[in-house]
Amino acid sequence: xxxxxxxxxxxxxxxxxxxxxxSLVEKLKISQWGEExxxxxxxxxxxxxxxxxxxxxxxxxxEFLEADTVVIGAPMYNFGIPSxxxxxxxxxxxxxxxxxxxxxxxxxxxxxxxxxxxxARGGIYSEGSPAAAYEFVERYLTAAFNFIGIEPEFVVAExxxxxxxxxxxxxxxxxxxxxxxxx
Numbered sequence: 585x586x587x588x589x590x591x592x593x594x595x596x597x598x599x600x601x602x603x604x605x606x607s608l609v610e611k612l613k614i615s616q617w618g619e620e621x622x623x624x625x626x627x628x629x630x631x632x633x634x635x636x637x638x639x640x641x642x643x644x645x646x647e648f649l650e651a652d653t654v655v656i657g658a659p660m661y662n663f664g665i666p667s668x669x670x671x672x673x674x675x676x677x678x679x680x681x682x683x684x685x686x687x688x689x690x691x692x693x694x695x696x697x698x699x700x701x702x703x704a705r706g707g708i709y710s711e712g713s714p715a716a717a718y719e720f721v722e723r724y725l726t727a728a729f730n731f732i733g734i735e736p737e738f739v740v741a742e743x744x745x746x747x748x749x750x751x752x753x754x755x756x757x758x759x760x761x762x763x764x765x766x767x
Contacts, residue, residue, distance in 0.1 A: 585619040587612055588651035592626045592666040593659045593704070600741045600755050601657030604702030607759050608655045608739070611766030622647060626668035633667070634674040644675035645682070653698045660705040660721045673728055682732040692733020699729055699736040700765055702758070706745030737765060 589609045593599035613619055624647070631644060648654065658665055676682055682694040701722075709719035722738060729736040741758040743750045 585616055585652045586650055587619050587621045588647060588654045589621055589623045590626060590654065590669075590672065591624075591657045592669045592672075593657055594627045594666070595659070599657070599659065600704040600744055600751070600758075601659045601702045603755060604704070604739055604741060604758055604762060605655050605657040607762040608700055608702060608766060611762055612653060612655070615766050616653075619652070622651065624672075626666070626672055630668045631671045631675060633671045638675075639678075641675075644672060645678055648676045649681070649694070651697060653700070656699065656701045656725075658701050658703050658721055658725060660703070660709070660719075663718050663720050665721050665724060677728065677732060690731060692731060695733035697734065699734050701725055701736050701738050702762075703738055703740045703742075704744060705740070705742040708743045708746070710740070710742060739765060 587609055589605060591599075591602050591605055593601045595602070609621060613621065632638065656669070658669060676694075679685070683690050683692050685691075703722055703725075705719075705721070707715055709715050722740070725736055725738075739758050739761045741754045743754050745751075
């Protein structure tokens with residue numbers, strides 16, 4: 585079994601999403617008997633944005649398709665995902681490989697793997713909050729992965745920029761949630 589671990593935060597050691605992905609991967613390795621981990625840091629080593637010439641390089645797609653579990657750190661930047669993560673997703677959403685169009689519309693072909701996303705937000709954008717209408721990261725990633733046949737799971741730390749106390753509390757709750765997801 586292989587875990588693909590992807591970090592996208594530009595915040596290094598101060599990154600909440602990196603703390604969460606690290607916790608998830610450590611717990612998954614323990615609960616699933618020390619699986620192989622493939623690590624990709626898209627902030628330190630970004631994938632170039634998609635061009636027509638780059639469709640020939642299938643290394644990112646192959647890496648994704650070989651993974652049984654994918655753990656992604658996804659901070660919210662300006663209401664969206666980091667551009668590095670979008671460039672990665674552009675490499676895995678490939679017609680005929682991870683989805684196809686049929687008589688009834690698109691059909692996902694990449695099911696059978698688990699995707700867990702560690703989402704970090706400076707504000708509070710959860711359902712029922714005043715800023716909920718501005719939450720595009722979870723909605724986008726849910727739609728994108730559903731399109732290729734996967735129902736992603738999320739662990740969320742939010743309100744991280746409101747106060748140091750709320751940051752600590754939110755990260756603590758999210759780290760607790762990683763235990764449940766890894767079980």
